[in-house]
Each structure stands twice: as structure tokens, then as C-alpha cells.
Amino acid sequence: MLRQLEGSRAVAEAVALCRPEVVCAYPISPQTHIIEEIGALVKSGQLVDCEFINVESEFAAMSVCIGASATGARAYTATASQGLLFMIEAVYNASGLGLPIVMTLANRAIGAPINIWNDHSDAMAVRDTGWIQLFAETNQEALDLHIQAFRLAEELSMPVMVCMDGFILTHAFEAVEIPTQEQVDAFVPPYEPRQVLDPHEPVSIGAMVGPEAFEEVRYLAHVKQLQALDLIPEIAAEFGGTFGRRSGGLVSTYRSEDAEVVVVALGSVLGTIKDAVDDLRDQGTRIGVVGIGSFRPFPVAAVRDALAGSRRVVVIEKALAPGAGGIVATDVAMAVAGLPLQTHAVIAGLGGRPITKSSLMELFRLAQSDLLEALTFLDLDRSLVERELERMARRRRSGPTAENVLRDVGIVSARVT
């Protein structure tokens, strides 16, 4: 049924259709609307045989999911930003124990300075935790990815994180197609755990592993991720057949077949990028787009294939590795190693900075003209930066950077365009 829904609500309904048995969360913007809605569905009796637990921290939320999943229950949580970092020890633990927990990550920046708006710093901070990380471009895809995520997680016995841009998707109202319970039941069979805490067949889970086997255990975690490279497109294809729309998969391409310049990105910014690409195509520029749907596992072969014919690759990423540069761009560079093409990292949209079509158009023109540097910061206000650098050079006790810059900016709300 096609309904006009907020992204969070759409995700909550998708999760409910997957019949989770334990849902546990701690509120953090911009994840709140998702768990509020699931809480209401449980409390009202619309979502049955499900325990909804309000806990005292994100660390507890993931820990409750660990206990529930190890006992054979389908477990779900959602978080963002600081909350994800607060639970990170348990995030590693969930994948190490091979527990098929599904988590929504409403992508948000990480402080300090504290910032509640969207970027991908949180997702990138946990890229090596052993979770599968899927990125949604639209609310429809966010909804669809959750249904695929439970299948994927339980078939591989590993946790899956569905990343959706905070506010941009979570708080946006869009028309989404909500599948029926029968459709979802057919697609997501009941959870059959590989190993379960059962008094009739007692097992010890979580034993210590020393140097004699630890590397092998970690290698097998890598192998499992590689298995996901096969399973993600299979499940996406089956989903397309059942539900009649394309969602998920490793990578998506847009007008990239004959492109000289290919723009690579994750998440909702792909929409703006496609608009800019359409305009440039109209002007005769051979430019296209590759969207990365699965960041972990990183689809090296699929990315390489998608970029092989191009001359220049521009990776737009909403996260920064200070002291190094791009994060996604590093993985892309690894994928295209040896190919005769240039890769560029463009850091954009940090802390909710709007990524505008006009800025992108300008950026892509520079790339087309061979004028783009290896690492660029989109719409960086150089004068603000210079003023603070001067202050720091002038005086050792020049004060806190964030507050100094804000004073220079003046009233912020008047400047957001």
C-alpha cells in the first residue's frame, strides 16, 4: 500500500512487519521517531510477541540485543552518533559472537563539537566492527533494506546495520510502498539460530580464544563478509522479484556506462548528485554516478567494474579521517588500483552542511577540467579557517576552536540557506 509517511515511521513499520521478538533502544536524535513508533506498536498490541525494552544506555541496548539473540530471539535496535560510540564495545561483541542483530543507524555527526545533524562519521567509526553496513538512498530503500537485513543477518549469522541519513531521510515525509504482512512473512522466515542457549542442550558461548586460533577466527569473520558479497545481490534480486522494485544490492549505477567522470557516493546525497549529473549530461558532459549500497563488505570487484571505463572518479563523502583525508575514497582507490584513472576525495556535508546542487555542479566542472585536487573540502569557508589559524599562530592560549569559529560566524540560524 502506498502511504505518505515519515522515514522513521516507514522504517518502524518495516521492522514490525519482520516480527522482531525483542526491541530495545535508548533515545538519541535523529533515531527517536523510529523507536517511539515501534514502542507504540508493541504497547497497542499491533506488534505481538515482542518485548519492547527502554534501557539506560545504548551500551545496554546492544547488550540486551546480544542476550536476546543468543537465546534465539529476533532482536532489533536503533541508534546514531554518540550512541553508537557508547555501544561500540558491544557492537564488536555482537559480530564476534555471530549474532544476527539488525540495527538502524540514523547517521549523525560525532562531537566535539556536539552536532546533531547528518553526516556519516558514526558509520565510518564502526566500519571495522564486522557488521554488514548497508546505506539507503531513499526512504523506500530504507524500508526495503530492513526487510532484506533480517534475511541477510540470519542467513549469515552476522549483524546488519542499515544506515539512513539522519533528518534528511528519518524526518522526511515521502510516499512509500508498505508491503503486506504476508509478503514479508514469505520473504523473512522465522529465525532459526545456528547456536542457542538451551537448557536441554547446554553450550558455553563467548569462550576465550588465545593466539593459537584468534587470527583464524578473525579471518573467518572476513570470509563471512565476502560471502555476504554474493548474498546481498541475491537477496536484493529476490526482493525485486517479490516486491516489484529494485532496492539494495552492492552498487547502483546511473548514466555511468560511457562516463569519463564518475561520482561515487553513499546515501541520500545520491539524489542531489543525480540531479547535477542530469544537468551536466544535458550540457554534453560525459558524467555518471556509482552509488555504494554496501559499504561493509566493500564490493571491490563491483566497484572496479563500475569504474573501469572512466578517466576520473570523484568520491563525495560525508566523513573525514583527520590526518589522512577520505575514508570511502581510500577503499575506492584500493578497488581501482592499477586502472588508469584518477581518484579524488571530496569531503562534504559534515555536521549537516547542505550539499547543494550548484556546489556539486561547480565541483564536477573542476573535475572535468582536470582542476580538482586529490582532497577537497566542499564549500569550506577559507576565511573563517584562516582567521582561526592566525589566532592560533598569534597566541598560544587562543581559546577553543569551535567557539572561536562560531563567534566569527555570528548568528548561525540567519546563515543557513
Place this chain on the structure above:
Amino acid sequence: MKFYQTGSFAAGNRLLPLEQRSVQADAQRTNSLNSGHRACQGCGEALGARFALDAAMRATGGDMIAVNATGCLEVFSTPYPETAWRIPWLHSLFANAPAVATGVAAALRAKGRTDTRVVAQAGDGGTVDIGFGCLSGMFERNDDVLFVCYDNEGYMNTGVQRSSATPPGARTATTEAVGPEPGNVFGQGKDVPLLAVAHEIPYVATATVSELRDLEFKVRYAMTLRGARYIHVLVPCPLGWQSASADTVLLARLAKETGLFPVFEAEHGEITGVSKIRRRVPVEDYLRLQGRYRHLFGTSPRPDIVDRIQAIADRNIRRFDLLDDHSEQVSSAGRGERGP
């Protein structure tokens, strides 16, 4: 009534009716924690865990799941690929055992399997320090979990560092016996049994490994209740306390008989019973057996610090009303008179 004298006031098991005999005396006992694990000789935690979990197994007919925090108990019981556990057992992290247990209980509820019961266990570090946030949350939500803390008063697994359960004056690797105030400082620390009482959960009890029948009883009683339950067991650690392995049970008894470790029960926020001191002994008798208090005696003795520890015991005795008409007073055998 005294049965026969063992020096410990212990009642001989064979004098008791069958239903009152120790779980451990039963040839059919379950051995939740099997022999062959790698605990130190004289480990109080291994003793406490075996009695607590066997009692829980008997109470539940073996229909239970255990969650374990990181720590000595976890390390010595599950050196991969071996395990000493004969119950379904899950170890996740150091700080999250209460929350993991909540998850197990929630899964069982969602599946309609509430006959299966959940016990979580941790040392004092995993309970009173790093795990306390999750523990308080589990208490506050009244989740259907029995949480057992085996308190050996420090981080023994990592080499004997101070925890907030380390008593004043005790030497640890991070509260060395040096300087004008040797050992752990006074005026700090956390009384988690009383904090559990303040959560007004259905049941809170303390126990020691000197009175294992009492521990068994409390576990059995706890398993008749639903909701959050907490048992805090004092488990001497020969390594960390620098005591003789053979003295573990004796030290546990002295901790109680000095008044330093009050043994009590509480239900829904109210203290419902205390174990009276049967033979009151000065704290010095307890301290002298432990190398972690060595700096209080010997060539440069610190009777002032011993007095401060005695004052803590005296306060506990007043506060919990630990003496009654049957309590005997025993003066220290090796203790010289101290002036006023």
C-alpha cells in the same frame, strides 16, 4: 542449639532432615561448574559460584541460563576449547552482564518460555564499578534476573587493583602500602547491597562462602521470586588478599563475625533479616591473616588504622543490629592491650 563443635558452628549435614541437607551433599548434585577448571587453590569465587549455581539448578530443575561478566570466573571456567559449565552459559563483555541477562529474559518472555530462569554473575568489578550502570537499569526495570556478585574486593584477574569494593587500608597494586596513609583510602567505596535495597527490588541478600548453606537457602528463595533479585557473596581471594589457601572459609567467617561484612536480607526495600554475629571477634584477628594488611602490623605497626577499621565494624554492628543475647564476645588471642 549447637549440633557438634567443629570450631565453625557448622551443623553436620547428616544430622539434618533430607530436604534441609546441602545440595552439594547430594550424590545427584548437578555440578553446574564442573571440576577441572583453572581457579587458584582456595578460590572463594569458584566455591561461591558452584554453590550458588548448583542451588539455582536444583531450584529450577536445571531449566536455567547463566550470563557471566568478564573476570576470573569467566577466564578460569572457559579456556577455549574447554568449558567447566554444564548449563547454557553466555559471556559477552565485562560491563554488560546485567543487560545481557535482561535480553535473555526478554527473549524467553517473548517466546513464552518463562519457566526457564536467568542467573547473571560477575565479580565486584563487573558489578559495583564498570557494570553498575547496567545493573542499576536491570534493577530499576525489575527484569526477571537473579544477579549474583562474587565480591573479592578488587580486580584480581588483572593483578589485584583497587575496585570500589576494596576496603579501607587494604593494599592493592593501585593502593600500595606506602606513604603516611598506606593502602586503600578511607571514606570511599560503594555499598552495592544497600544500593540494591534502595532500588526496592523484590529480594536482596548478602552471604559469604563460610556459610554455604545460608547461600544455598538464599539462592533457593530468590528463585521462588520473580523480578530483579541480587545476592552479594563475599569470596576471599588468596591471591589478592595474600592469605593462605586453607584460610578462605575462615576469612569469610571472620569477615562476618567481626561485623565488617554484614549478612542480611531485604525485600522490596526493607531489611527483613540479619545473620547475628555468633562470636564477635576484633577486626585484628581478621586483618592479621591477610598480607594485604601486613603494613598495619609488624615493625612499624599502625594501630590507629586498625582502630579506624574496627570503627567501621562497630558501626555495621550498630547499624544492622548484628549482636543479640547469644552473641559471644571474644578478645583477640594475639592482641596486646591498647591504651585509651
